[in-house]
Amino acid sequence: MSAGTGLPDDLVRSALDELADLALLRPSEQGAGGLRAVSPEVGLAALLAAAEAEAAGRQRQLEATRAAIAAIAAEHDTGRTEDGSVRLEGIDAVRIRLEELSVGVCLEVASLNPGGAHRPDARQASGPLNQQILERGVAIRAVCRESFRNDPDTLAHARWLTGLGGQMRTVATVPMPLVIFDRRIAILPLDPDDSRAGAIEVRSPGVLAASCALFEQTWAAGTPFGQAALPDDNGCTPVERALLEIISSGHTDDTAARKLGLSLRTVRRMMSDLMERLDAQSRFQAGVNATKKGWL
Structure with missing residues (x-):
């Protein structure tokens, strides 16, 4: 088989196998065990058709999965009121809903964070989700308390987040916890003094407008992370x-x-x-x- 090529038999066999995989060789009808070359235009067209059929099959599977997820989500939202609000009881329900909304966000996640230090376990839980959001080109704007700069763990999280392209500012006091997704959905606490009590998901235009205004006002007053907060004309920080x-x-x-x-x-x-x-x-x-x- 390789006598006319001067190449080792195993190398020739490997080359023939590769040509067969590319549909550029077919069995010959003129002799038992013989092979015949196939025009690249014909062989590669057949290969392309097979790849297109495989891709179409995968697309059908994706569409079926998407429909199944939509059906599950619709069933999960049975507690939604006429104005689109949903009561989320307890911190676990809030975290689960935040994860769900983060997957579907397209433009921006804006948040007010009056909580204390960002512990390593919390950073480990939120880190991958925030990274996926930023890698999809979605903006993250977060406002935290100025005092968080005194905590090494929270500083590490802030450096990591801003290093990926997220934006963070600090103010002396943050009025309340708040997360806004694409200016379409806001998550507000049931009790501003106890974030573990749960939250309410709102879609009402009026509440959303007020929530967005509160965020923008707080954001405008904040100091960008990486800069020192400057004292005013009276020397007050x-x-x-x-x-x-x-x-x-x-x-x-x-x-x-x-x-x-x-x-x-x-x-x-x-x-x-x-x-x-x-x-x-x-x-x-x-x-x-x-x-x-x-x-x-």
Whole structure:
């Protein structure tokens, strides 16, 4: 078989097998065990037709799977009200729904995150999903509290997210938890002070407009991650100004610490410094003097 080529038998057999796989060789009718060459145009056209048939089969399977998922989703949404809202009881139900919505998002995920440090287990759970979203070209904009910069785990998550193309800004206090998908669906907490209680999924245009406005207002006031928050004309940082606003509203140091995501010791140290700068003998007087001086 290989006498006329000067090539080893195993190399010739391998070449013939490859040509047969490409439909460029067929059995010859002129001799037992003989082969005949096939025109590349004919052989490769047959190969293309087989590939197209296989692709069509896969497409039919995908369409059947998509229809099955849609049917399951429709059955799962039996609790949806007339205005499209759904009550999600408990943190597990919220997380499951966030995962489902993340798969279908097309343009942007925008979120307000008043929570504390981003623990490694939470980062491990959300990381792959966020990466898939960004790799699909979907934008991620997140607002977090300024205090998160003091936590190494949360800083690591922020660097990772922004390194992939996500955007993050920080503010002294975040008004409430909020996640908006494509400006079409918003996830709002049932209890802003207890995110584990659950959430409500809303699609009402009015609620969505208010939610988007709240996010954009908070985003505009934020400091981009990687930049330092600059003090205002009175020398107050955003966190110091927020602390004055909280104390002036009659809240305690404990409440201020919780809202700012800071330790009680840090809040008291900051407040003592502010009282000295405002020449105040009490927290109440500090609030009054801050208003008179135009700090608030």
